[in-house]
Amino acid sequence: MSASPQPIPCFRSRPSIRLLLLLALLATAVAGCLTPVRVVPTPTPWPTPVPSERNRYTVTRGAIEDRFQLIAEVAPLRWEPLAFAVDGKLGAVLVSEGEQAEEGQILAELIMPDLLEQLEQARLDLSRAESVLWVYENELSFDLERAQLEVRRVELLLEHARNDGDASQVALREVELELAQLNLREVESRVDPSLVQSVARANLSVVALERQVEERRIRAPFSGQVVAVGIGLNSMRGPLEPPQRRADVPAFSPFMVIVEPQPVELIVSSQSARASELSVGLEVTAIHRWAQDEPFPVQVSQLPTISSGDRFTPGFPGSIHLAVEGETPPLVAGEFVNIEVVAAVREDTLLLPDAAVRRFGGRTFVVVQDGDRQRRIDIRTGLESQGMVEVLEGLEEGDVIVGR
Numbered sequence: 001m002s003a004s005p006q007p008i009p010c011f012r013s014r015p016s017i018r019l020l021l022l023l024a025l026l027a028t029a030v031a032g033c034l035t036p037v038r039v040v041p042t043p044t045p046w047p048t049p050v051p052s053e054r055n056r057y058t059v060t061r062g063a064i065e066d067r068f069q070l071i072a073e074v075a076p077l078r079w080e081p082l083a084f085a086v087d088g089k090l091g092a093v094l095v096s097e098g099e100q101a102e103e104g105q106i107l108a109e110l111i112m113p114d115l116l117e118q119l120e121q122a123r124l125d126l127s128r129a130e131s132v133l134w135v136y137e138n139e140l141s142f143d144l145e146r147a148q149l150e151v152r153r154v155e156l157l158l159e160h161a162r163n164d165g166d167a168s169q170v171a172l173r174e175v176e177l178e179l180a181q182l183n184l185r186e187v188e189s190r191v192d193p194s195l196v197q198s199v200a201r202a203n204l205s206v207v208a209l210e211r212q213v214e215e216r217r218i219r220a221p222f223s224g225q226v227v228a229v230g231i232g233l234n235s236m237r238g239p240l241e242p243p244q245r246r247a248d249v250p251a252f253s254p255f256m257v258i259v260e261p262q263p264v265e266l267i268v269s270s271q272s273a274r275a276s277e278l279s280v281g282l283e284v285t286a287i288h289r290w291a292q293d294e295p296f297p298v299q300v301s302q303l304p305t306i307s308s309g310d311r312f313t314p315g316f317p318g319s320i321h322l323a324v325e326g327e328t329p330p331l332v333a334g335e336f337v338n339i340e341v342v343a344a345v346r347e348d349t350l351l352l353p354d355a356a357v358r359r360f361g362g363r364t365f366v367v368v369q370d371g372d373r374q375r376r377i378d379i380r381t382g383l384e385s386q387g388m389v390e391v392l393e394g395l396e397e398g399d400v401i402v403g404r
Helices: 014-033 113-164 167-188 193-215
Strands: 056-058 060-082 088-093 106-110 217-219 224-229 256-269 283-288 291-302 319-324 336-353 358-360 363-370 373-378 380-385 388-393 400-402
Touching: 060 224, 060 380, 106 256, 113 167, 113 193, 193 217, 256 336, 283 319, 336 380
Parallel strands: none
Antiparallel strands: 056 400, 060 256, 060 336, 088 106, 106 217, 224 256, 256 319, 283 291, 283 336, 291 319, 336 388, 358 363, 363 373, 363 400, 380 388
């Protein structure tokens, strides 16, 4: 028998692979250790800047004013929002924004064809009743005049009979006079109350219908300019789109605003910066943008009022009002003017340029140059205006300050 073949030994056994991986990792680590270390050079220090004479300031004495400016709008002093008295659908708008209107002029009305027809019929009924009453009263007037003349005629005949001394004629004329007077009283009492009542009823119907029609109309309460037209106005400025015919219009909701061009006042938004510093009676200066060389005084007359909800409240409740008196440049509603306010004035006080004052970490301080040394001093400041700062505490006149 021949011998069975023997297996060929495998040199890449599992322990050999682990050995190779370990040698590779060891070689990598050694190579990393041989890499030269990079040394970061030491930075060259910058020289400390020495303040120049231009950055040094001296505390002086002088005057300083706290001034600030606001923007005001020219507004009419007399103006009124107009509304329909009942709900309805919009009919005719007879004026546009910017047009002039005369007192009593119809500006807009709701759709009301049936009501207008009823009013026309009521007026015809009233005219008919008045005509019947007029004819009756005219006939009565003639009868009354004839009866009065008859009484007068008989009185003359009676007087003539008495002068003649004819007793029978006197008695006859006295009877005729009594009959004439009786006829006169009868004519005077001949009044038909039903005709008067018919006229009264017809007149009441006309008045009631006219009132209903007027509730659906807007008339100008005074001569002025229409400045806003729209459904649900909440200010003096109208919506972007004009109202459409047959649109629903709620009752007592401002639909138009009419203003009287003169007199005018100025209004300032209460949200403007420093507007809260204004007080009633304070006199300030107004400067028109087109007449800057003609400043004129105005006076704060009213502060903002408290309003609730979104209802239209006349008089700019959220604004500060300034009264305009005396000679002024031409002022047109809607224009803007600058308001200059002098909030405070300090005379003979210590002053320092703002560039010399430092603020950091809640502190306000300066760097004082004291010979060759510099030292920090906390100060208390006051007014600031046009690059100057009032110093209330911490410095004296003549101190030299190193600026920023």
